[in-house]
Amino acid sequence: SQQGEEDPQALSIQEGENATMNCSYKTSINNLQWxxxxxxxxxxxxxxxxxxxxxxxxxxxxxxxxxxxxxxxLLITASRAADTASYFCATDHTGNQFYFGTGTSLxxxx
Amino acid sequence: xxxxxxxxxxxxxxxxxxxxLECVQDMDHENMFWYRQDPGLGLRLIYFSYDVxxxxxxxxxxxxxxxxxxxxxxxxxxxxxxxxxxxxxxxASSLGYGELFFGEGxxxxxx
Numbered sequence: 001s002q003q004g005e006e007d008p009q010a011l012s013i014q015e016g017e018n019a020t021m022n023c024s025y026k027t028s029i030n031n032l033q034w035x036x037x038x039x040x041x042x043x044x045x046x047x048x049x050x051x052x053x054x055x056x057x058x059x060x061x062x063x064x065x066x067x068x069x070x071x072x073x074l075l076i077t078a079s080r081a082a083d084t085a086s087y088f089c090a091t092d093h094t095g096n097q098f099y100f101g102t103g104t105s106l107x108x109x110x
Numbered sequence: 111x112x113x114x115x116x117x118x119x120x121x122x123x124x125x126x127x128x129x130x131l132e133c134v135q136d137m138d139h140e141n142m143f144w145y146r147q148d149p150g151l152g153l154r155l156i157y158f159s160y161d162v163x164x165x166x167x168x169x170x171x172x173x174x175x176x177x178x179x180x181x182x183x184x185x186x187x188x189x190x191x192x193x194x195x196x197x198x199x200x201x202a203s204s205l206g207y208g209e210l211f212f213g214e215g216x217x218x219x220x221x
Contacts, residue, residue, distance in 0.1 A: 035212075042200060044212070
């Protein structure tokens, strides 16, 4: 399977702290994406980073990609209670297939 | 606003029943996907389609089939539902190399 793996599985932080989650994958990619899922809902796209990019920012989100290590990280700065959700990385290997990891469950305590 | 609509949020079916899960997108996307999501296993790809009447198997196609007669509609079919198919089913669409747009999910319980 080409499924990625997120680390940690669960993360609990205080409001205002930064949250970092990691994703590792096994085979070369076209791009890597991060998604967020609120409990019982569909996934929402957060950010896409292409294989030739090393870092990308979007608001309070910062994503890095290290293709030599086949890993990516998602940093959420100044977290809020509303950031409580599960976060998934998805890897695109062929252009029309996306493989998801098992997710990181983030809890932000007010 | 872009939208992927799944026909049912919650379904309860009996073992052996035929189940249809419908998904419609209004973005003229070529690619459509069906995933199932289970605790601890993440999202696993069942089938995807990159054009009308085209389909490709994902990682776990056994026990499922799909239909794509029109570009905007992608149906997942469980020919004979079993209890191990109790899960959350997520439909998504995309335009080539871009992001996936997901529906709200269909939670299926098979008794």
